[in-house]
Amino acid sequence: MSDIVIKAENLGKKYIIGHQAENGRYQALRDVLMHNAQTLWNKTKDLAKGNPLIHGDTLEEVWALKDVSFEIRRGEAVGIIGRNGAGKSTLLKILSRITDPSAGRVTIDGRVASLLEVGTGFHPELSGRENIYLNGTILGMSRKEINQKFDEIVDFAGIEKYLDTPVKRYSSGMYVRLAFAVAAHLEPEILVVDEVLAVGDAEFQKKCLGKMGDVTKEGRTVLFVSHNMVALSALCFRSINLDSGKIIYNGHVDTGVLIYMNGLSNIDNPISYKTRSATGTGEMKIINSFLLRNGKPTLSNVACGDKVDICIEFECCTEKPRFHFALDIYNSKGNRIAYCNSLYTMGVSWVQLPKIFLAKCSFPKLPFFPDEYRVDISIHCNDERADYLQGALSLKVYEGDFYGSGKIPPISGASPIMLLEHKWTIDN
Numbered sequence: 018m019s020d021i022v023i024k025a026e027n028l029g030k031k032y033i034i035g036h037q038a039e040n041g042r043y044q045a046l047r048d049v050l051m052h053n054a055q056t057l058w059n060k061t062k063d064l065a066k067g068n069p070l071i072h073g074d075t076l077e078e079v080w081a082l083k084d085v086s087f088e089i090r091r092g093e094a095v096g097i098i099g100r101n102g103a104g105k106s107t108l109l110k111i112l113s114r115i116t117d118p119s120a121g122r123v124t125i126d127g128r129v130a131s132l133l134e135v136g137t138g139f140h141p142e143l144s145g146r147e148n149i150y151l152n153g154t155i156l157g158m159s160r161k162e163i164n165q166k167f168d169e170i171v172d173f174a175g176i177e178k179y180l181d182t183p184v185k186r187y188s189s190g191m192y193v194r195l196a197f198a199v200a201a202h203l204e205p206e207i208l209v210v211d212e213v214l215a216v217g218d219a220e221f222q223k224k225c226l227g228k229m230g231d232v233t234k235e236g237r238t239v240l241f242v243s244h245n246m247v248a249l250s251a252l253c254f255r256s257i258n259l260d261s262g263k264i265i266y267n268g269h270v271d272t273g274v275l276i277y278m279n280g281l282s283n284i285d286n287p288i289s290y291k292t293r294s295a296t297g298t299g300e301m302k303i304i305n306s307f308l309l310r311n312g313k314p315t316l317s318n319v320a321c322g323d324k325v326d327i328c329i330e331f332e333c334c335t336e337k338p339r340f341h342f343a344l345d346i347y348n349s350k351g352n353r354i355a356y357c358n359s360l361y362t363m364g365v366s367w368v369q370l371p372k373i374f375l376a377k378c379s380f381p382k383l384p385f386f387p388d389e390y391r392v393d394i395s396i397h398c399n400d401e402r403a404d405y406l407q408g409a410l411s412l413k414v415y416e417g418d419f420y421g422s423g424k425i426p427p428i429s430g431a432s433p434i435m436l437l438e439h440k441w442t443i444d445n
């Protein structure tokens with residue numbers, strides 16, 4: 018499977034819930050079947066006694082995941098983002114083989130260690146020491162290999178004094194510390210972590226993030242579910258955003274976080290990036306672009322003086338790229354009014370890249386007069402144009418208080434194009 022370690026194809030997970038779920042909590046299939054057997058027995062009794070049958074107990078299908086497909090490469094740290102009930106835990110449970118998918122399939126190349134809920138993988142009656150060996154053995158490690166890691170695990174978890182105490186006597190904090198230490202140190206090829214960091218204190222959370230970072234540097238893969246966007250963007254390069262069981266975004270983590278924070282269903286753009294092919298050598302490809310107005314996504318509306326970021330997601334399809342970007346901005350009369358080329362701004366080309374990355378061209382105070390503008394994006398790689406997208410974005414610029422003076426320059430017949438930062442003084 019080359020460097021692809023996880024491949025999910027049209028994954029689906031269906032749960033069946035009874036309509037009369039007690040206390041509003043989920044019912045597993047087993048609960049539903051038991052409940053139904055009971056209901057059937059009661060109904061048979063009613064029938065024997067000549068009582069009328071009461072209908073109304075119905076079963077409902079809930080698709081926790083639907084048509085989920087993605088690939089994850091070796092050494093990638095991927096964040097799974099989504100609101101409560103989006104399907105994140107269900108996805109991790111399938112990847113950790115705790116539950117089977119109802120549809121589709123997943124191919125995994127490597128040993129998975131997962132930390133999904135406090136307690137997963139630990140035997141309550143066994144001591145901390147015994148659980149370390151048990152988990153190591155489950156991960157396919159020899160006793161010698163576990164011995165080599167043992168002190169590091171105990172040290173990381175900070176549980177020396179309680180090593181021989183059954184883990185059922187541990188506080189939840191101790192439990193999580195040990196569980197994380199075991200999962201991260203026993204050299205799994207794929208580490209799956211679900212929100213566990215919420216339980217530890219700030220210092221331990223920092224330690225965990227550092228350790229997960231090390232795990233990816235060693236070429237191993239990390240999948241991380243969290244509602245903590247700061248932690249997610251610090252650790253992960255890519256995010257997969259889920260909403261109602263479906264993937265709504267799969268790309269650079271910064272974009273994924275924006276989509277999540279702004280409750281968007283996606284960052285809309287009329288261009289279908291998925292189906293377009295590169296206009297150039299294709300060594301790099303533009304895969305998405307969007308606008309931020311004062312830090313929030315916008316389709317095209319901005320005002321003079323706003324902080325505007327033009328964000329472009331690229332995919333790198335070559336080894337050792339040397340690259341730079343350029344934006345061309347045209348007004349509604351077709352005049353090319355700005356050319357923003359990173360080679361001139363930075364003085365050098367960029368050279369190092371992950372597979373997917375986000376480039377941002379920031380205008381701290383947009384100096385354009387009200388009009389409609391077209392933005393063309395190009396990327397040059399190893400001295401040749403790799404991709405070019407005409408009309409990637411449009412900017413609809415409205416009047417704004419560019420100078421912060423409370424007065425807005427009027428638009429007249431012969432409007433200027435640009436607003437210049439300048440000063441007026443009087444010498445007496």
Ligand SMILES: Nc1ncnc2c1ncn2[C@@H]1O[C@H](COP(=O)(O)OP(=O)(O)OP(=O)(O)O)[C@@H](O)[C@H]1O
Pocket residue numbers: 032033034043044045046079080081099100101102103104105106107108
């Ligand atoms: N055992 C179950 N039986 C029935 N429905 C379930 C079960 N587990 C999950 N679901 C349903 O599947 C959907 C996805 O749940 P899941 O726990 O995967 O979401 P999540 O994104 O992890 O949420 P959270 O952030 O709250 O942990 C929810 O609508 C939930 O109602």
